[in-house]
Amino acid sequence: MADASSRDLKIVRGATSMDCGGKCPLKIHVENGVIRRIEGDDSQDAVQLRACLRCRAYRQVVYSPDRIRYPMKRTGERGEGKFERISWDEALDKVAAELTRVKEAYGNQAILLVLSAGNIGSIGSSSAAFARLMSMFGGYTTHYGNVSSEGAVFAVRAQYGDFACGNSREELLNSKLIILWGWDPAKMIFGTNTAYHLALAKEAGARIVAVDPKLNETAAAYADRWIPIRPGTDAAMIAAMANVMIKENLHDRRFLDTYTHGFDRYENYVLGTEDGIEKTPRWAERITGVPAGAIAELAREYAAARPAAVMDGLGPARSAAGEQFTRAAMTLAAMGGNVGIRGGSAGGGLQRIPLGEMFRNPVIPQSKNPVEAGAPSVRGSFDLNLRLARRMHSNRIWDAILEGKAGGYPADIKMAVFCGSNALNQWCNTNKGVAAMKKLEFVLVPEIFITATARFADIVLPVPSHLERDDLSRPWPSGPYFLHGSKAVDPMYESKTDYRICCELAPRLGIKDYGGMTGEEWLKAFVAHAPDMAGEIKDYDKFKKEGIHRISLAEPVIAFKKQIEDPENNPFPTPSGKIEIYSDKIAELNSPMLPPIPKYVETWEGPGDPLAEKYPLQLITDHCGRRVHSQFDNVPWLKEIETQAVWMNPRDAGDRGIKNGDMVAVFNDRGKMIIPARVTGRIMPGVVSVKEGAWYDPDENGTDRGGCANVLTKDEYSPGGAFTANTCLVQAEKA
Ligand SMILES: Nc1nc2c(c(=O)[nH]1)N[C@H]1C(S)=C(S)[C@@H](COP(=O)(O)OP(=O)(O)OC[C@H]3O[C@@H](n4cnc5c(=O)[nH]c(N)nc54)[C@H](O)[C@@H]3O)O[C@H]1N2
Ligand SMILES: Nc1nc2c(c(=O)[nH]1)N[C@H]1C(S)=C(S)[C@@H](COP(=O)(O)OP(=O)(O)OC[C@H]3O[C@@H](n4cnc5c(=O)[nH]c(N)nc54)[C@H](O)[C@@H]3O)O[C@H]1N2
Ligand SMILES: [Mo]
Numbered sequence: 001m002a003d004a005s006s007r008d009l010k011i012v013r014g015a016t017s018m019d020c021g022g023k024c025p026l027k028i029h030v031e032n033g034v035i036r037r038i039e040g041d042d043s044q045d046a047v048q049l050r051a052c053l054r055c056r057a058y059r060q061v062v063y064s065p066d067r068i069r070y071p072m073k074r075t076g077e078r079g080e081g082k083f084e085r086i087s088w089d090e091a092l093d094k095v096a097a098e099l100t101r102v103k104e105a106y107g108n109q110a111i112l113l114v115l116s117a118g119n120i121g122s123i124g125s126s127s128a129a130f131a132r133l134m135s136m137f138g139g140y141t142t143h144y145g146n147v148s149s150e151g152a153v154f155a156v157r158a159q160y161g162d163f164a165c166g167n168s169r170e171e172l173l174n175s176k177l178i179i180l181w182g183w184d185p186a187k188m189i190f191g192t193n194t195a196y197h198l199a200l201a202k203e204a205g206a207r208i209v210a211v212d213p214k215l216n217e218t219a220a221a222y223a224d225r226w227i228p229i230r231p232g233t234d235a236a237m238i239a240a241m242a243n244v245m246i247k248e249n250l251h252d253r254r255f256l257d258t259y260t261h262g263f264d265r266y267e268n269y270v271l272g273t274e275d276g277i278e279k280t281p282r283w284a285e286r287i288t289g290v291p292a293g294a295i296a297e298l299a300r301e302y303a304a305a306r307p308a309a310v311m312d313g314l315g316p317a318r319s320a321a322g323e324q325f326t327r328a329a330m331t332l333a334a335m336g337g338n339v340g341i342r343g344g345s346a347g348g349g350l351q352r353i354p355l356g357e358m359f360r361n362p363v364i365p366q367s368k369n370p371v372e373a374g375a376p377s378v379r380g381s382f383d384l385n386l387r388l389a390r391r392m393h394s395n396r397i398w399d400a401i402l403e404g405k406a407g408g409y410p411a412d413i414k415m416a417v418f419c420g421s422n423a424l425n426q427w428c429n430t431n432k433g434v435a436a437m438k439k440l441e442f443v444l445v446p447e448i449f450i451t452a453t454a455r456f457a458d459i460v461l462p463v464p465s466h467l468e469r470d471d472l473s474r475p476w477p478s479g480p481y482f483l484h485g486s487k488a489v490d491p492m493y494e495s496k497t498d499y500r501i502c503c504e505l506a507p508r509l510g511i512k513d514y515g516g517m518t519g520e521e522w523l524k525a526f527v528a529h530a531p532d533m534a535g536e537i538k539d540y541d542k543f544k545k546e547g548i549h550r551i552s553l554a555e556p557v558i559a560f561k562k563q564i565e566d567p568e569n570n571p572f573p574t575p576s577g578k579i580e581i582y583s584d585k586i587a588e589l590n591s592p593m594l595p596p597i598p599k600y601v602e603t604w605e606g607p608g609d610p611l612a613e614k615y616p617l618q619l620i621t622d623h624c625g626r627r628v629h630s631q632f633d634n635v636p637w638l639k640e641i642e643t644q645a646v647w648m649n650p651r652d653a654g655d656r657g658i659k660n661g662d663m664v665a666v667f668n669d670r671g672k673m674i675i676p677a678r679v680t681g682r683i684m685p686g687v688v689s690v691k692e693g694a695w696y697d698p699d700e701n702g703t704d705r706g707g708c709a710n711v712l713t714k715d716e717y718s719p720g721g722a723f724t725a726n727t728c729l730v731q732a733e734k735a
Contacts, residue, residue, distance in 0.1 A: 008032050013547025015473040015485030016055055016466035017121030019148075020628040021189030023475040024051035025548045026058075028467065028488040035059050035467065035488055046550055049192045049481070053638065054628060060635045061465050062492065066449055068462040069493035078438055079456045088494065088504075091459050096508035098442040098458075099137065102415045108139040109371045109411035114397065115142065118420030118631070119498070121471035121485070123522045129498035130419045132367055136511045139371030141411045143394040144387045144721070147427065149314050151322025151722025152349030158323075158382060158583045159330045159348070160560065161573035166351035166478055167309075167344070168556035169194045172201040174343030177305035179298075180210040181234065181329055183313035186218040187625040190351055191478040198222055207305070209298060211237070211290075213620055214647065214689060215682040227298065228684035230607050231618045231726055232319050233288040236600035238328035240284035240292075241299035242270045245335055250303035252337030258567060260334050261574070262582020266597045279600075287600065287607075289684065307343035308336055314349050315622055315726060320603035322722030327598035331581050339579065340564030342556075353478035353557045371411075382585050384721050393717045395428050395724065401436035415442040418453050419498060422630045425452040425696050425708055428725060429715035431671045446498055451630060452696040452708070461501055464491035470519055470544075472526055480551040482537065484523075484544050594719040605714060605729045607686070615668050615729035617652065617688045621709035622726075624691040633695050644707035645678035646732065647689040653679040656733055663735040665703075666690065668728070671711030673704040674735045688732060692725065 012028040029037040038058055040051035071091035076082030086094075102110050113134050115127050122128065134140040146153060156163055169191055172178060178201060185194040195218065202208060202222050210219030211227045211234070219226050229237060245251040246267060256263045265274075272278035281292035281299075288295075302308055312329035319325070329347040330339075338344030375390045384393075390410050392400035404412035424433045430452070437443065437456035445457040454460050468491045473483040491497075496504075499519070506514035517525070527537050536551065537543050562570040571577030575584060587596035595601065602608050607618060623629070626638040633639075646666050648658065658664055660679040665672055666688065675690070683689055690709045697706030704711045709725070716724045 012486050012488040013484070013545065014467055014488050015483040015547065016058065017119050017124050017471055017473040017485065018466065018628045018631060019117030019120050019476070020054060021476055022052065022192035023473055023483060024049050024055060024192050025483060026051055026055055026485070030488050033489060035062055047193065047196075049548075050196070052189065053626065053641070054632055057632070057635050057637045058465070058467060060637055061448070061632070062467055062489065064449070064634065066634060067492060068447055068449060068454075068460055068495075070462060071494070072460050074458045078443070078458070079434065081450065081455045083460065088496075091461060092501075092504055092508055095444055095459055096505055098415060098444075099509060102442065103138060106412065106414050108137070109141045110414040111140045112397065112401070112413045112416040113140040113142050114416060114418045114421045114423050116421030116423065116426070117629070118422070119466065121466070121473055122526050123499050123519055124466070124469065124471045124497060125420070129502045130417060131369070133502040133506060133509075133511070133514060134417070135367035135369045136506070136514060137509050139369045141371060141413060142369070142391055143397055144391040145394040145717060145723060147394050147723040149317065149350060151317040151319070151718055151720055152314055152326045154382070154720030154722070155317070155323040155326035155330065156348040156350060158586055159327055159574070159580050160346065162560075163350055164352050164354040165346040165348035165559045166353045167346070167558050168353060168553070169197040169478070171343055171556050171558065172197045172206070172309060173204055175201060175206050175307055175309040175345075176343070177302060177308040178206050178208045179302065179308070179310050180208065180212065180216075180218055180223065181310060181312040182212050182316035183311045184212075184216040184218045184315075184622070186221055187216065188313070188623055189476070191353075191475065207301075209301075213618075213684050213687040214622070216622070217625060220682070227290055227294055230287070230289045230684075231316070231620050231687060232321065232603060232606045233600065234316050235321070235324045235328040235598055236279070236284045236287040237290055237295055238332050238598070239270050239279040239600055240281045240295045241302065241332065242266065242335060243279045244281065244296045244299035245303050246270060248300070250300065251335040255337035255339075256334060259339070259564065259579050261576035261578040261580045262597065265582040266331060269597055269599055289686070302332070302336055306336070307338055307341055309338065309343065309345035310336075310347045311345055311351075312347050312349050315620070317349050318723055318725050320605065320716070320718050320722075320724045320727035321593065321601045322718050322724070323594070323720035324598050324601055330579070331598050334579055334581065340558060340560040342558060346559045351477055353480070355479035355551055355553075355557065380585075382583075382720070383589060384719065387721070393721065395715050395717050397423065397427065398429060398432040398436040398715055401439055402432070414440065415444075416440055417444045419446055422451040422453045424456065425630045425710065426692070427715070428710050428713035428723070429670055430696055430704075430708055430710040431702070432715060446501055449634065462493055462495040463501075464495040464497060468492060468495070469497055470523060472523060480553055480557075482543070482549045482551075484547050486544060486547065591719050603727060604716075605727050609729065611729050615731045616686070617730050617732060618686060619666070619709075619712055619728040619730045620687060620689045620726045621692045621713060621728070622689055624693050627693040629693045630695060631693075633693060643676060643678075644691065644694040645676045647678050647680055647683045648732065649683050649685040649687070650679055650681060651685040652688070652732070653677060658732070658734050664732050665735040666712065666730050666732045668712055668730045670714065671704065673707055673711055675705070675707040688730065
């Protein structure tokens, strides 16, 4: 046994930069260069920002036996997963040669760059590295549409004109009623400590109601009432609540008159003067599956509780009419007069507080992408087609690869770089993705693991995990604090960061002046120049040593407080200067699926689609507590916590002779998976759930055995650009 004196023990203040829903200071115990233990925040003089199970288990990511250790090149067929070790020089020479070949033969637009959320650190982030390199190389084709939140982004832009629509989470403590409308912070985090503040609110007597097809983790722990609802139908329930509030004169008329634009149009819709159909609770019951009595009761309860917080999630907005849901939720917030006040909520799904939103590469020069030069201006327009002039929607990359210009896409794609992305697993229609990946001439994937996407690479390059480099990490989606994550151990094996890879590729591509600064120089520059840091952090070394800088606020952040307190001098940044319940800009688009008021619209693969005869179950693909998307799915400690399964109501299971734990085939025309059933009353009849992020694992028949939700989902988007992962019909049977 080594005696204590030979042990080199140190505590490193670290942080990961994952797209995880939170962001937490970590206390990492390192002994003789090996991470022994990871603890959370230990501060004594502030509310601790407690790390969740995932970062606490990160040791099994760093030391996973499955790590990519060195550069490799494909040996078998594309996708077969056979690779052999090569040197960094050979790998980078090959990548540079392929980039040059494709550029010369087809032009820069034939190079597809897929960037996602694997690393959202300041210098770690893929956009800071590859996007810049590829711009300097003459450009690339990329995708548009935030897969997390594009529906909500569209809605918030239309209704408020400003994305910062969240309140400080401790404001929940002042709410009398909190509606978790498709919102599950106990699992999704939505800002470290959100669930803690919810617990305090409950202790203080707030009533909590969940409207969700599932009794989700937060609802199970905190809700006084669960109201199950059919996916994609929430705007109908909200219209019926509005109907009750208007008819019983329970809505905040003064608020609506003072601060909103076009409520009369919504009123005409809700009362049926517009189309002859009154949006009564009975009308909504047929659509939503929620009993009329429960709708009326929630409407009255909501109107009576002041202040009340409508906390709408991104899950329901990630659907075929996602923007309508988010707009309806914001309208409900306005009808209760709950915007801009303490204990209220503006809704809008993003829940963003602009504090801590730092480090967005303000100092790394982001060369413009020449392939997009001269594209139409999108400023002030809601027309998604303008944004898609030179790009394809994120959920259409497979079609774009398969069909190219002939299919109406902006380019004929010949090669692809996937950075910080496991798109084959994470973007819809994985089986179509497989066909698309096979068509490409060359694929590059820098990765930590051989993911579904990396399996299809020609060259894989090893990158370090998040505890193997210094970076700044930003709170998701709110502060108020800044994190500096120090390197706990040196990069494992032969790994290099994306930034380093790009620095080494640059000269091979004839690019000068790509790098220049060391990592630490960049970090210091970020801290010095980031806009919302101005004057905040004076001592970089202290910040680095402590790993966190908390911002002390004189008062809590309340979105749109100014606009509500002094509307004369603070108009909303919308065309009317008010909250736009009716949007002229949206009306101009003249799109039946995108009405200018938050109407309920029936969509493809909803409960009313004739396809429901063949595929009668609505599938939702919510996120998983033990993963960050597909990350951590291969961590043994976390795997023990929850088996990937299809959640199914006892009634649907009984109809099909399925018992808890049975293997079940879940399928539609796009794909099929076989996974265990979790038969539970925590999901409503007619709806099944397969959590997103499990690793695609096809057997010899192409049937997925890993439970990858996206073998079933449709690669489509809503008219406002939402990624429609929660609009999907399936059938299930005993396997
Ligand atoms: N069906 C369905 N699908 C969904 C969703 C859903 O609700 N339902 N949700 C969607 C949402 S909200 C999101 S944000 C997306 C997420 O989709 P992705 O961003 O593709 O998600 P991850 O699975 O986290 O993949 C990131 C990959 O980056 C790698 N990585 C980590 N750090 C680095 C690094 O420093 N460099 C490089 N090169 N790689 C790194 C990780 O190992 C991981 O494989 O998934 C979407 N997919
Ligand atoms: N543990 C963990 N946390 C995460 C992530 C992760 O992968 N794992 N990912 C992070 C990222 S990038 C994102 S974008 C966010 C995502 O956060 P969200 O999008 O909010 O999370 P989801 O789990 O997809 O959905 C939340 C809830 O919506 C419900 N829901 C789905 N469809 C409907 C509907 O039509 N109507 C109603 N009323 N409810 C519905 C689901 O049942 C679920 O309870 O989470 C972040 N946090
Ligand atoms: Mo996301």
